Amino acid sequence: MSLFDLAGRRVVVTGAGANGGIGHALAIGFARAGARLALCDIDEEGLARTVEETGAEVFARCDISVEADVEAFFASVREKLGGLDALVNVPFVFSRRCPPHELPLADWERMFAVNVTGYFLCIRAALPLMLAQGKGCVINIGSNAGETALGRGAFAYSATKSAVHQMTRELAVEYGARGVRVNALAPAQVLTPGLAAHMDNPHFRDNVLPRILMGLPMGRLLTPEDMVGPALFLASDAAACVNGVILPVDGGNLAMNAGGGAPR
Numbered sequence: 001m002s003l004f005d006l007a008g009r010r011v012v013v014t015g016a017g018a019n020g021g022i023g024h025a026l027a028i029g030f031a032r033a034g035a036r037l038a039l040c041d042i043d044e045e046g047l048a049r050t051v052e053e054t055g056a057e058v059f060a061r062c063d064i065s066v067e068a069d070v071e072a073f074f075a076s077v078r079e080k081l082g083g084l085d086a087l088v089n090v091p092f093v094f095s096r097r098c099p100p101h102e103l104p105l106a107d108w109e110r111m112f113a114v115n116v117t118g119y120f121l122c123i124r125a126a127l128p129l130m131l132a133q134g135k136g137c138v139i140n141i142g143s144n145a146g147e148t149a150l151g152r153g154a155f156a157y158s159a160t161k162s163a164v165h166q167m168t169r170e171l172a173v174e175y176g177a178r179g180v181r182v183n184a185l186a187p188a189q190v191l192t193p194g195l196a197a198h199m200d201n202p203h204f205r206d207n208v209l210p211r212i213l214m215g216l217p218m219g220r221l222l223t224p225e226d227m228v229g230p231a232l233f234l235a236s237d238a239a240a241c242v243n244g245v246i247l248p249v250d251g252g253n254l255a256m257n258a259g260g261g262a263p264r
């Protein structure tokens with residue numbers, strides 16, 4: 001089982017501060033697998049809790065859309081961990097859900113600044129550490145919304161996730177021969193605090209949620225913990241030749257066509 005062994009691997013998880021979020025679950029999952037962690041978030045209180053739970057050795061308030069923050073964070077990763085084996089990019093902004101023709105430019109720009117530029121900045125800072133050791137991997141958190149359309153005012157968010165998927169493929173091709181693999185997880189709807197907050201809204205509960213569930217052949221929302229196994233796999237030597245893959249972790253959402261559905 002050494003193929004799956006992550007003990008001692010140095011792993012950065014960005015956006016690890018939201019209790020109940022995917023970043024938090026991934027940080028705990030990597031810690032339980034024995035990885036040495038470096039974590040960052042803009043939410044300092046949340047980050048402090050995750051650091052306590054995981055024993056992360058490096059942590060910082062870092063806005064991934066700010067170049068100086070990212071450079072400083074990865075400099076401390078280099079100094080304290082001496083290298084980097086995996087970068088997991090998690091944060092996102094979904095600043096406003098509204099019809100595309102009403103979306104303010106500032107919202108469009110903020111979503112791209114965090115969801116796309118932020119991932120680029122972190123990858124750019126991580127790559128020299130990985131290239132120096134001839135080995136490493138990046139796991140971007142994408143979305144089923146990067147492959148198919150959600151509607152419901154999600155078009156800018158979806159465009160950022162498509163950009164993440166295509167960035168993943170391009171980087172995989174650029175760096176595969178130098179030992180750095182780049183993959184993405186594409187979750188469907190995950191029951192995070194963000195989604196749970198909508199459950200009190202009768203329109204969401206009665207109209208939107210049933211449609212979401214119809215698109216999930218396993219008949220339930222995903223959980224943040226559902227992301228852990230696939231992420232550990234992608235970071236491990238078991239995935240040594242998995243490169244440039246957008247791995248759906250969606251209970252079958254992308255596999256199903258509009259007329260599909262499990263027998264009930």
Ligand SMILES: NC(=O)c1ccc[n+]([C@@H]2O[C@H](COP(=O)([O-])OP(=O)(O)OC[C@H]3O[C@@H](n4cnc5c(N)ncnc54)[C@H](O)[C@@H]3O)[C@@H](O)[C@H]2O)c1
Nearest residue numbers: 015017018021022023041042063064090091092143189190
């Ligand atoms: N929740 C879902 O249903 C779902 C579905 C598909 C894909 N995803 C993707 O999964 C990822 C995680 O989503 P989640 O809902 O679990 O979020 P989450 O609850 O893990 O929160 C993301 C974290 O990112 C932090 N963050 C936000 N902006 C930041 C910035 N500029 N710099 C640093 N940190 C920042 C937040 O403080 C938060 O702690 C996102 O990339 C999202 O697009 C989520």
